[in-house]
Every structure is written in C-alpha cells, then in structure tokens.
Amino acid sequence: MMNVRAGITALGAYAPPKVVTNEDLEKIMDTSDEWIRTRTGIRRRHVAGDDEFTSDMAFRSVEDLVRRYGEEALEGVDLVIVATNTPDALFPATASLVQHRFGLHAGAFDLLAACPGWLYAVSAAKAYVESGQSKKVLAIGAEALTKLINWEDRSTAVLFGDGAGAVIIEPVEEPYGIAPMVLGSDGAGGGLLHAGAIGRCLPDGTNLTDKLFMNGREVYKFAVRVMDTATLEAIEKAGLVPDDIELFVPHQANLRIIDAARERLGLAPERVVVTVDEYGNNSTASIPLAMTHALDEGRMKDGDRILLVSFGGGLSWAAGVLTWGGGRYPNRVQAG
Numbered sequence: 001m002m003n004v005r006a007g008i009t010a011l012g013a014y015a016p017p018k019v020v021t022n023e024d025l026e027k028i029m030d031t032s033d034e035w036i037r038t039r040t041g042i043r044r045r046h047v048a049g050d051d052e053f054t055s056d057m058a059f060r061s062v063e064d065l066v067r068r069y070g071e072e073a074l075e076g077v078d079l080v081i082v083a084t085n086t087p088d089a090l091f092p093a094t095a096s097l098v099q100h101r102f103g104l105h106a107g108a109f110d111l112l113a114a115c116p117g118w119l120y121a122v123s124a125a126k127a128y129v130e131s132g133q134s135k136k137v138l139a140i141g142a143e144a145l146t147k148l149i150n151w152e153d154r155s156t157a158v159l160f161g162d163g164a165g166a167v168i169i170e171p172v173e174e175p176y177g178i179a180p181m182v183l184g185s186d187g188a189g190g191g192l193l194h195a196g197a198i199g200r201c202l203p204d205g206t207n208l209t210d211k212l213f214m215n216g217r218e219v220y221k222f223a224v225r226v227m228d229t230a231t232l233e234a235i236e237k238a239g240l241v242p243d244d245i246e247l248f249v250p251h252q253a254n255l256r257i258i259d260a261a262r263e264r265l266g267l268a269p270e271r272v273v274v275t276v277d278e279y280g281n282n283s284t285a286s287i288p289l290a291m292t293h294a295l296d297e298g299r300m301k302d303g304d305r306i307l308l309v310s311f312g313g314g315l316s317w318a319a320g321v322l323t324w325g326g327g328r329y330p331n332r333v334q335a336g
C-alpha cells in the first residue's frame with residue numbers, strides 16, 4: 001500500500017474591517033503607542049463588530065478560499081474542524097454552522113486548544129487523511145477573542161485581535177505535505193492564562209475568570225522557551241536542520257518572542273512572516289492568516305519548507321514543518 005501524505009492545498013483568510021490603533025487605545029486607557037510598540041511590535045488590531053462572531057469570520061475565511069481557488073476546492077470535503085476558543089456557543093459546534101452554510105456532506109467538530117488550536121486541527125486533519133478516515137478536511141482557525149477582553153486591564157487589552165483563516169488538507173504526493181508534528185501541554189501552568197470560566201477553580205486553587213487573565217511575564221518566559229524547543233523538535237522530526245527552513249510562520253503574539261526564536265534558529269529576518277503589527281494576537285487565526293499574507297506576497301514557493309509553531313494557554317504548544325505545494329487547484333488568484 002502506498003503511503004498517503006496529507007498536505008495543505010488551499011488557503012483563505014479574513015480580518016474584520018474595524019481597526020483599533022494604539023492611538024485609539026491611548027484615548028480609553030492609560031497606555032501609549034510607544035509602550036505597546038516597544039513591548040510587543042503591535043501597531044493596530046482588527047476587531048470584530050458588535051454583531052460579528054466567530055462563525056461569521058469562519059464563513060468569510062472560507063468564502064475567501066473559494067474566491068481564490070474556485071468552488072471545486074470545497075468539493076468532497078468530508079470533515080470540518082473549527083479551532084476556536086470563542087465559539088458562538090458551546091453547542092452547536094461552529095464547525096456545524098460552517099458545514100451547513102457551505103452545504104457540505106461532512107462531519108463537523110470544534111477543537112479547543114488555546115492559541116495552538118489551529119495547529120492541533122492541522123495535526124488532527126493530517127491523521128484523519130493519512131489513516132484513510134477522511135479524504136478532504138476543511139480546517140479553520142477563527143477567533144473573536146476581543147469579546148473575552150477586560151477593557152479595564154491594559155496589560156492584556158492591547159494585545160489581542162480577531163480574525164479567521166481556513167485551509168484544505170488532503171493527500172498530496174511526496175515531497176509535499178506535512179511532516180510529523182509536535183504537540184505539547186503542561187497543565188501545571190493553567191493558572192497563567194485563562195478565560196471563559198463556566199465554573200470553579202483549578203486544582204492549585206487559582207480562581208478561573210470569565211474575562212481573559214494573563215500573567216504576561218511568566219507566559220513570556222514560557223513562550224520563548226517553548227518556541228525554541230518545539231521548533232527544533234519539529235525540524236528534527238521532519239529530518240531537517242534549521243538551515244533547510246525557507247520560511248518561518250510563528251504564532252503572532254509578540255515581535256520580541258518571534259525575534260528571539262528567529263535568532264535561536266539562525267534565520268535571516270526575510271525568512272520570517274510577521275503580521276502581529278497589523279493584527280495583534282488573534283489566537284487560532286494567527287498562523288493561517290499570516291500564511292495567506294505570505295502567499296499573496298509571493299513568499300511561499302513550490303517546495304518551500306515552512307516551519308509553523310504556536311503556544312498558548314493550557315499551557316500548550318504545537319509545531320510542524322510543511323513542504324508547500326502539490327495542490328490541484330490551478331486557478332488560484334489573489335482575493336481582494
């Protein structure tokens with residue numbers, strides 16, 4: 001039997017039109033453009049409208065994918081996974097809303113794994129495709145994180161944004177496709193970053209909160225450490241060395257965290273995709289949105305090895321190397 005390898009063959013993304021700049025935030029809280037830029041690299045973030053929710057943004061990202069590759073990209077999708085921390089409701093799953101909206105004959109579930117959720121969805125889709133369980137998976141990262149922000153807490157309010165990204169995952173021929181991925185979790189750090197509590201507290205006594213809480217300093221240290229270890233592990237699992245990586249698309253949380261990882265990997269700045277300045281941290285949407293930008297800028301070329309890595313609440317992390325290409329939709333166009 002021939003080995004089946006799963007790859008990403010189509011991409012689409014969406015960011016809400018409403019933009020909140022650092023100067024806008026200066027007017028409503030005790031902060032400054034200078035503080036935000038020097039600590040995080042963020043200049044603006046796109047924020048969902050009052051009546052715009054995760055499902056709406058997920059739909060838009062799939063519409064963008066269809067605009068780029070044609071309706072045939074959705075033909076035969078038999079599984080929809082939406083990675084999100086902010087589903088419209090706990091049920092129905094946002095993935096079911098997507099399945100219905102696009103008339104897909106498919107199973108559907110949401111996946112919750114904090115910011116690395118979309119990479120977890122990619123790894124799940126890879127396993128479904130490579131085992132023969134699914135032929136074609138629509139894997140979406142969609143987030144309305146600003147709905148969980150405490151706008152009185154300047155240490156978190158300035159960091160986050162909203163958006164969505166969608167990809168098709170299906171069999172491709174080697175050397176294209178997704179190498180074995182790295183998934184990790186350290187629940188001992190659950191109290192460092194949490195939101196959306198339905199009840200009670202963690203085993204260590206930390207009270208869970210409804211609005212987003214973050215111990216920024218500790219999460220920063222964790223992020224720098226895990227970006228280093230997870231990327232090296234993913235590169236090794238792909239049978240490569242850091243110098244083989246043509247493009248690095250990390251989770252877009254903080255420019256300083258991205259720069260630290262880039263330097264440790266010895267990659268030149270032009271090999272790194274940065275969108276955090278424009279979007280802030282939009283959690284599960286961050287990597288597929290950044291990849292769509294890179295594609296539009298002509299930075300993802302056939303055969304390129306692309307390193308993906310993310311980290312977040314849980315604590316959790318994920319990483320993997322994708323060899324880009326092998327797609328079968330000839331009519332790719334840049335979407336407006």
Ligand code: COA
Binds near residue numbers: 156158217312
């Ligand atoms: N504007 C102005 N001052 C602010 C501020 C803001 N928006 N937010 C916090 N400050 C203040 C703090 O109150 C503190 O003041 P103090 O020294 O008088 O107490 C000071 O700035 C320094 O705070 P500190 O937390 O040490 O800043 P930092 O350099 O660690 O940067 C983060 C803060 C949040 C940017 C940084 O810790 C970080 O990026 N952490 C990781 C976050 C992350 O990636 N989260 C996503 C996970 S998916």
